[in-house]
Structures are given as C-alpha cells and as structure tokens.
Amino acid sequence: MTDHGPTDATEKQLIQLQSTYQTLLACAGEGIYGLDKDGKTTFINEAGMKILGLRNEDVVDIPLHEFHHHSHADGSHYPRHECPIYKAIQDGEVHHVDNEVFWHTDGTAIPVEYTSTPIWQNGILNGAVVVFRDISQRKELEHQRELAFQEVKALKEQIELERDYLRDEINISSDFGEIIGKSRALVRTMAQVEAVAPTPANVLIHGESGVGKEMIARAIHRISPRKEKPMVKVNCASIPKDLFESEFFGHVRGAFTGAHKDRIGRISLANGGTLFLDEVGEIPMNLQSKLLRVLQEKEFERVGDDKTIRADVRIIAATNRDLQEETKLGRFREDLYYRLSVFPIEVPPLRERKDDITVLAAHLLAKSCREMGREMLGLSKQQLLTLDNHNWPGNIRELKNVIERAVILSKGNKLRLDLALQDVTATSEKKSSANKQPELLTESALRHLEKESMLKALTLSEGKISGPNGAAALIGIKPSTFTYRMKTLNIKINKRE
Structure with missing residues (x-):
C-alpha cells in the first residue's frame, strides 16, 4: 500500500483554499473578474454576473471587454487599446476609473467605478483582477442633488432679485396709494381698467409724462387673476442698450465680460404675474423680435445659454410716444405694436381732470405733511382756484412737486403755495423764452x-x-x-x- 500522505494533505489544503476563495468571491458585494496575460477572462464572481447579466461559462476564456465595455455612455465605440482595464496588463499599473459605464446583456448602460490591478508572479506580469461596483444609485443621488442645488441657486437668485426689486418699490412707493378722482375722464379710464383686468389680454397705456400710467398698470394687476404673483417693472428708458437682453432674459456665467455669475432676468422674475414695460418705445429694434417671441410662443433663452425657458407673463406696456407713427418711421416693429396694444387705454392729462385737482391736492398735501413731520396745513379757496387755473404741463407729477415744495417753503400754519408756483412759473417762462423762435418781420x-x-x-x-x-x-x-x-x-x- 502506497503512502500519499503529504501529497494528499497538500491537495486537500489547495481544495480548502480554493473553496475559501470561491466563498469570499461569492460573498463579495462588488463584481470581480480575472484576466490572463492575453486579456481573456479567467473567472467572474456572482455579483459580477448579476450586475452584467452574464453566466460564468459565457465569458471564461474570452475578452470580457467585448461584452460589457465596448461602447461609451453615448453609444460611441470604445476601442480596446484605450480600455484602462487592459492597460493594467500592458503597463503593470493600477488603473481606477469612476465615470464610465458597463453594458448589461439587456442593453442598458450601468454607471460603474472600477479598479484594474495587475497580477505579478515571480516578477512576470501574468494578468489582472478587475473589481467594479454599480453606482447607478449614487449617480442618481448626485444628479438629484445637482438638480436641487440648481433649483436652490435659482430660487436664491430670484429671492435676491425680488428683494432688490421690492426695496426699489418701497423707496419709490405709490404716489397716491389709490387712484383718486371722480372726473368724467378718469371714470371712463377706470371703466376700461375694470373691463380688461380679468382677461389675459396685453394692455398698452398711452398718456403724457406724469399722468400716472404706472398707477393704471398697478390697478389692472391688482384686480386681475395674477394679483398673487408679482408685477415687475422695467423702465426701458433707463437700461443701457448693451444690457437690455441680459436685463430682460438673464444670462449664464461667462456669457460676456462681467458676467461673473448666473442671473435670471425680469421675465423669469415676473413668471405667472405681470411685466410692466414703462417707456416701451425705447426698446432697441434687435430686442423687439425676441420680446415678440415671448409674447407669441411664451419661451426664451438666457444670454449664453441654449436651454429654452418657458414663461407665462402678461405684458402691460406704457408710453408717451405715438407708437403707430413710430412703426411708420421704422423705429418700432409693427407686429410687436399690435401684440402689445390688444387693449389700448388712454390716460387723461390733469388739465382734462379739473374736477379732480382739489381732492388730489388735498391728498398730496396731507401725505407731504406726514412724511416731512409737519403739522397739517390746509388749502384756502383762493389757493384751490389758483391750482385750478394752472395748466399743469407736468400733470400729477408736477402737482405733487408743487405741493411738496410749498410745504418745505411754509412757515407756521400758512401754506406758501404762491412761492412754490412762482418757481414753477419762472422755470416755465425761462423754458418758453429759450424755445421761442424770433418773430419774422416783413x-x-x-x-x-x-x-x-x-x-x-x-x-x-x-x-x-x-x-x-x-x-x-x-x-x-x-x-x-x-x-x-x-x-x-x-x-x-x-x-x-
């Protein structure tokens, strides 16, 4: 009888060691497979087969790259000589990658991170071991986190813009709080406001400088279905021409010199609400077509961005210029004019609202006294008659300035309206004299x-x-x-x- 003691013991140890390794491979949560020096697969564990949808007999002794790493995420070809998995066999270095995909047998791309480690035996490069894991969930979480970050960033920018805008609104405040007066001309205008406010129609407000066009726009917004959303004002006459597009539509970082961060525009800020375009006739021609697109298709792109943004805004525009005449002269787009003037409203000048001057003056006087910390002053009958007889070329804005000036000039309990109007008359006569043409003589x-x-x-x-x-x-x-x-x-x- 032959004694095979040591040999049997060694074989038994090898079998136990192999069993242990197979158990470890089976228990591993990551996918693991081996390559020989020619790049052919020597084994793959259960996790690897599960992740890739493969069987061990399908891949052993063949290049596994052809099964799971043959294409990039976009489907373009991934040449084998560029594959970091096989480079470990070529250069003997460890290669770690965390931004590629492996392909499942059902055709889906699986985001993975993997490490290809060379195997050295007796100083000879003899293959590699690849350890990989499915990071789909992590990538999804990163994507969701990025989306959340961008949303928070956009909301932060919007809040900052709203804060700045509301600060401006507080500083400006409203001239009278409400539209005051009962004259026939004003009643006719307010009837138009009540008629158009509940509709989605765009409104074009005409009127001389100082008549209160912005107050009419606020009245329309305040009784419209959009009243819970903001009314955002853009003074088109005060924006530098090279900043118009950014102010209206916003921009992304790096879109132009000085664009150090993303910015949302006034249209986005007014989304769901009302956009009030004061002095709309000042909008440059090259921007008018983009504004027309917002009105027609309700979409736009920020400066430097190719992502289309949807916008739901109602436009209320105001001007003291004859836009119809401007279209004839080629200074305003005719199609934009008709889009804006779906419902035109004419705001009457103060000289056509003589019945309102007394009540307006009294309201403005009380307001000025409160703001300046003065005791309440009154208007005499003679002063009211003086106000009625004035032509008011500056309209309500001029009336407000005269009342404020009179309060400042007053001492005691007598309102010095005479001094305030004297300044106005002198200034008016000076302008008239400067503008007066020399008389022609025969x-x-x-x-x-x-x-x-x-x-x-x-x-x-x-x-x-x-x-x-x-x-x-x-x-x-x-x-x-x-x-x-x-x-x-x-x-x-x-x-x-």
Whole structure:
C-alpha cells in the first residue's frame, strides 16, 4: 500500500483554499473578474454576473471587454487599446476609473467605478483582477442633488432679485396709494381698467409724462387673476442698450465680460404675474423680435445659454410716444405694436381732470405733511382756484412737486403755495423764452423800425448828424450812410426858428 500522505494533505489544503476563495468571491458585494496575460477572462464572481447579466461559462476564456465595455455612455465605440482595464496588463499599473459605464446583456448602460490591478508572479506580469461596483444609485443621488442645488441657486437668485426689486418699490412707493378722482375722464379710464383686468389680454397705456400710467398698470394687476404673483417693472428708458437682453432674459456665467455669475432676468422674475414695460418705445429694434417671441410662443433663452425657458407673463406696456407713427418711421416693429396694444387705454392729462385737482391736492398735501413731520396745513379757496387755473404741463407729477415744495417753503400754519408756483412759473417762462423762435418781420416793417430808430437818434442829438454825439454815432453807422438812408426813408430835419 502506497503512502500519499503529504501529497494528499497538500491537495486537500489547495481544495480548502480554493473553496475559501470561491466563498469570499461569492460573498463579495462588488463584481470581480480575472484576466490572463492575453486579456481573456479567467473567472467572474456572482455579483459580477448579476450586475452584467452574464453566466460564468459565457465569458471564461474570452475578452470580457467585448461584452460589457465596448461602447461609451453615448453609444460611441470604445476601442480596446484605450480600455484602462487592459492597460493594467500592458503597463503593470493600477488603473481606477469612476465615470464610465458597463453594458448589461439587456442593453442598458450601468454607471460603474472600477479598479484594474495587475497580477505579478515571480516578477512576470501574468494578468489582472478587475473589481467594479454599480453606482447607478449614487449617480442618481448626485444628479438629484445637482438638480436641487440648481433649483436652490435659482430660487436664491430670484429671492435676491425680488428683494432688490421690492426695496426699489418701497423707496419709490405709490404716489397716491389709490387712484383718486371722480372726473368724467378718469371714470371712463377706470371703466376700461375694470373691463380688461380679468382677461389675459396685453394692455398698452398711452398718456403724457406724469399722468400716472404706472398707477393704471398697478390697478389692472391688482384686480386681475395674477394679483398673487408679482408685477415687475422695467423702465426701458433707463437700461443701457448693451444690457437690455441680459436685463430682460438673464444670462449664464461667462456669457460676456462681467458676467461673473448666473442671473435670471425680469421675465423669469415676473413668471405667472405681470411685466410692466414703462417707456416701451425705447426698446432697441434687435430686442423687439425676441420680446415678440415671448409674447407669441411664451419661451426664451438666457444670454449664453441654449436651454429654452418657458414663461407665462402678461405684458402691460406704457408710453408717451405715438407708437403707430413710430412703426411708420421704422423705429418700432409693427407686429410687436399690435401684440402689445390688444387693449389700448388712454390716460387723461390733469388739465382734462379739473374736477379732480382739489381732492388730489388735498391728498398730496396731507401725505407731504406726514412724511416731512409737519403739522397739517390746509388749502384756502383762493389757493384751490389758483391750482385750478394752472395748466399743469407736468400733470400729477408736477402737482405733487408743487405741493411738496410749498410745504418745505411754509412757515407756521400758512401754506406758501404762491412761492412754490412762482418757481414753477419762472422755470416755465425761462423754458418758453429759450424755445421761442424770433418773430419774422416783413420788409415794410423792417423799414418802419429803421426809420423810427433814426428819428429817435436825431431827436436825442438835436438834429446833429455827425460828431461824437451825432445821430450817426448813436446808431453805429457813418454820417454819410446815415444821410443816404435819410433820403431813402424820406426823413427830414425840422430846422429851428
């Protein structure tokens, strides 16, 4: 009987060791497979087969790259010579990757991270072991976290914009709190406001400077279905031309010099609410087409971004210019004009609201006294008559300024409206004088003026023509010229007795 003791013991140890390794591989949560020096698969554990949808007999002794790493995430070819898994066999270095995909047998891409570690035996590179894990859940969490971050970032920017906008609104405040007056012209305008407010129609408000176009816009928004959302104001006349697009639509970081961070525009800020475009006639032509797209398709892109943003805004525009005439002159798009003026409203000037001047003046006076910490002042009948007789070219804004100036100039309990209106009259007359064109005179009138001037000079010089105090010197011409003109104009000197 032959004794195989040591050999049997070694074989038994090998079998136990192999069993232990297989148990460890089976228990491992990560996918593990081995490669020989030629890149062919030597084994794959259960986790690896589960992740890839493979069986051990399907892959042993073949290049596993052809099964699970043949394409990038976008489906484009992944050449074997570029594969980090096989580079471990070529260069003997450990390669770790965390931004690629392995392919399941059902055709789905699985985000993975993996490490390919070379196997050295007796100083010879003899293969590699690849350990990989499915990171789909982690990638999804990262994606959700990124989406949440972007949402928080956008909300933060919107809150900051709303904060700045509301701060401006508080500083501006409303001129009268409410639209005050009962004149027939104002009642007609307010009837139009009540008619259009519940509808989604765009509104174009016409009116002179200072009539209160913004107050009309606020009234429309306040009684509209959008009243719970913001009304965002854009003064188109105060925005530099090169910043119009960013102000309206926003921009992404790096879109242009100075764009250090993302910014949402006024249209996004007004989403769901009302966008009030004051002085709408000042919008540059190249931006008018983009605004038209917002009105027609309710979408736009931020400056420097190719992502389309949906926007639900109602436009209320205001202008003191004749936009129809502007379209004829090619300075305003006709199609945009008709989109904006679905429902036009004309705000009457103050001179057509004479019945409202008394109540407006009283309201503004009380408001000014409160704001300036003064005792309440009153308006006399004579002062009210003076206000009624003024033409008010600056409309309600001018009335407000006059009342405030009168309060400042007043001492004691008497309102110095006379001083406030005196400043207005002087300024108005100065402007009128500066703008006044010289009167045109006929030839006959010029001759008459010249004759009158020469006769006056002769009277002052007692009929003397030449000399330092002569008539010719008084009007600045030569005696010979004076004498010639006397003949031409039939001027005769009465000789003394």
